[in-house]
Amino acid sequence: MNLADRLEVARGRQAVEDPALPTARTARPTVPPPAPVTDALGRLKDRVGKALFERMGARMNDTSMGEDALRAIVLDELDAVVEEENVPLSTEERQRLTADLADDVLGFGPLQRLLDDDSVSEVMVNGPDNIYVEQNGKLVRTGAFFTSEEHLRRVIDRIVSRVGRRIDESSPLVDARLADGSRVNAIIPPLAFSGSTLTIRKFSKDPFTVTDLIGFGTLSPEMAELLHACVDARLNIIVSGGTGTGKTTLLNVLSSFIPEGERIVTIEDAVELQLQQDHVVRLESRPPNIEGKGAITIRDLVRNSLRMRPDRIVVGECRGGESLDMLQAMNTGHDGSLSTVHANSPRDAIARLETLVLMAGMDLPLRAIREQIASAVDVVVQLTRLRDGTRRVTHVTEVQGMEGETVTLQDAFLFDYSAGVDAAGKFLGKPVPTGVRPRFTEKFDDLGITLSPRVFGATEAAAARGWQ
Helix, strand or coil: CCHHHHHHHHHCCCHHHCCCCCCHHHHCCCCCCCCCCCCHHHHHHHHHHHHHHHHHHHHHHCCCCCHHHHHHHHHHHHHHHHHHHCCCCCHHHHHHHHHHHHHHHHCCHHHHHHHHCCCEEEEEEECCCCEEEEECCEEEECCCCCCCHHHHHHHHHHHHHCCCCCCECCECEEEEECCCCCEEEEECCCCCCCCCEEEEECCCCCCCCHHHHHHHCCCCHHHHHHHHHHHHCCCCEEEEECCCCCHHHHHHHHHCCCCCCCCEEEEECCCCCCCCCCCEEEEECECCCCCCCCCECHHHHHHHHCCCCCCEEEECCCCCCHHHHHHHHHHCCCCCCEEEEECCCHHHHHHHHHHHHHCCCCCCCHHHHHHHHHHHCCEEEEEEECCCCCEEEEEEEEEEEEECCEEEEEEEEEECHHHCECCCCCECCCEEECCCCCCCHHHHHHHCCCCCHHHHCCCCCCCCCCCC
C-alpha cells in the first residue's frame, strides 16, 4: 500500500465524502513544473507545519536562543506533531518530511536547497508556485514551490527581520541581505500583483579572486595587471555595467588590490562587499521607520565618511545625489576611491554621473559638473553580460579631461567581438589592448610602478606577474 492509500485509511476519509479535498491520485500534477502541492505527503506537511508553528509560538523569534538550541526544540516538537497525526510513514518519508519542515522553520523553506546549490547564482520567486534560478548564465524554471502565499511571506519576513528591516503594507518593498552577504529584494502585494516576489542574488562563500575572473574569461591577464597598477597608483575607478553583470564581484576584486596598511571605508545600501583587508569600516544605510523618520541615506554616510580619516572610500553603488559628494571627495585628497554605476558604456557612465549629480539638488551648470567628473574619475571599467550568459569586461577606458564641452575618453582595452561564436553559441573573443598607452601611466613611472611590455600590445615576450 502506497503512502497516499495509507493516509486515506489512517484518516478514515474517502475523497467522495469531502469534495473540497481531492484524492492523492487526482491531485498529482501531470506536467512540470508542478502546481502547489496537493498530494498526500504535501497535505500532511501542510498540517504538520501549521501545528508546529502554533506549538512553537513566540519561541520562533527568541533572539536570545542560539540556532543549535532552536533546532533541537524544533525537532522535538516536530516529532511530537508527527506522532499526533498517527500516520504510518516509512523512514525515507519521515526524513523527507522532517528535512522540509526544518527548512521551513530554521531556513528558507523550498529555497534552502537552491541557496545551498553552488551552481545557482540567482533565485527569482514570482509568487508561491513560480520559482526560477540562474545557472551558468541561463534562466531555468525549477520544480520548487511554496504551499501558499502565507508560506512565502513567512520566509520573506524571516529574511528581512534578521537584518533589522521590515516589510508590510505600509512598506511593501525592501532591500536586505542574507548572512553570507547575498543580496535580497522583496516586494509584496498590493505592489506585486501576481503575489509576493523575492529576488536573491547569491555571492560566493569564498569570494572570487582575480585568478578566478581570468579563468572565467571576464578579464585578461594584461587587463588584470593594468587594473592592479591603477589601484596601486590610487587612481579613482568607476565600474560600469547593467544589472547582473558582476559589478559588485569586480569591485571586490579591485578592492583586494588595496594595500594592507590603508584604512578603507565602505558605504552600501545593504552590506555586500567582502573585503579581505583587516582595517575596514563598513557602513550601511538605514530606511525610515514606521513613522517615516530616522532614514540615513548613502549621501549622509558619504559625508560622514570624510570625517573618519579614510585612505580609500568604496561606495557600493552611486544612484543619487551622493555622486556629487563622491566626486568632491575624489577631488579633495581621497584618491584611490572605487564605486559602481549602472550604464551600458563608458560614455553612458559619464552621462549618468552627470544626471546623478543633478539629483543632488544643486543648481550647477553642466560644464561645472563635467569638469568635476573629468577631474575626479581616472578610469571607467565597463562590464557586459553577453548573449551566451558570460560576463566580460568589454572596455577599460581612461578619462583624459575636457575638450570644449565634452569629456574626452580613450579606450585602453576593448572586447574583440570579431572573433565570432563557436558551435555552442559562446563568444570566442577576449579583451585586447588598443595599443594606445593611457596618460595615467606617467603616474606609474613617478611612483615606480612597472608594467609588462605586453600589457599595451607590445610584441616582445614578457613574464606574467603571477596573473596566470
